Amino acid sequence: MSKSNTQKIVLFEPNEEQLKNALIGRDLSPGVVEFLNRLLTSKKWARKINIPANIEDVAAVLVFTTTLKEAGLEILSELHVYFAGRIMVEKWQVVGESERTSLLPKEVFRAIEISKVRVEGNEVKIECSVPMLGGQSSTITKTFDFSIEDPEVRIVPHPLLELPTVSVEARA
Numbered sequence: 001m002s003k004s005n006t007q008k009i010v011l012f013e014p015n016e017e018q019l020k021n022a023l024i025g026r027d028l029s030p031g032v033v034e035f036l037n038r039l040l041t042s043k044k045w046a047r048k049i050n051i052p053a054n055i056e057d058v059a060a061v062l063v064f065t066t067t068l069k070e071a072g073l074e075i076l077s078e079l080h081v082y083f084a085g086r087i088m089v090e091k092w093q094v095v096g097e098s099e100r101t102s103l104l105p106k107e108v109f110r111a112i113e114i115s116k117v118r119v120e121g122n123e124v125k126i127e128c129s130v131p132m133l134g135g136q137s138s139t140i141t142k143t144f145d146f147s148i149e150d151p152e153v154r155i156v157p158h159p160l161l162e163l164p165t166v167s168v169e170a171r172a
Helices: 016-023 030-041
Strands: 009-012 045-051 058-069 072-083 086-095 113-120 123-131 137-145 153-156
Touching: 009 016, 016 030, 030 045, 030 058, 030 072, 045 113, 058 113, 058 123, 072 123, 072 137, 086 137
Parallel strands: 086 153
Antiparallel strands: 009 045, 045 058, 058 072, 072 086, 113 123, 123 137
């Protein structure tokens, strides 16, 4: 069975070869392909790539980054979103440079998962499954509005820490 040229693509912990194989026959803009290749060849660890069906100019990628700083190792999760030639990044601090990892709830180390990517006009909405205390998970929606001149990178609290105050959208 041949792959549709508009099929949804989801890759977990991809490498360059897996990405190349997944993109065979898929209609995507050159900008999306360049964005994905650049992320995979950088020093960031790509956790998940999600490209929605029927849209050739959108992709969302979760990555982990680490930085050795003077006080210790800082660990971040980052959500990179490409839409129509622009990139926005949301960074979530998992471990601060001076934090002791043994004092943090183990849920901050569980991977947040991209459940769905949708485009509504100039907004890209990313539904994420977020681990909660006690082993359950909740779905939150992150909205990236590409019609306004937001900063390309925004640093926000880890979604696990946002859950009490964030509005959780019901699944359709």
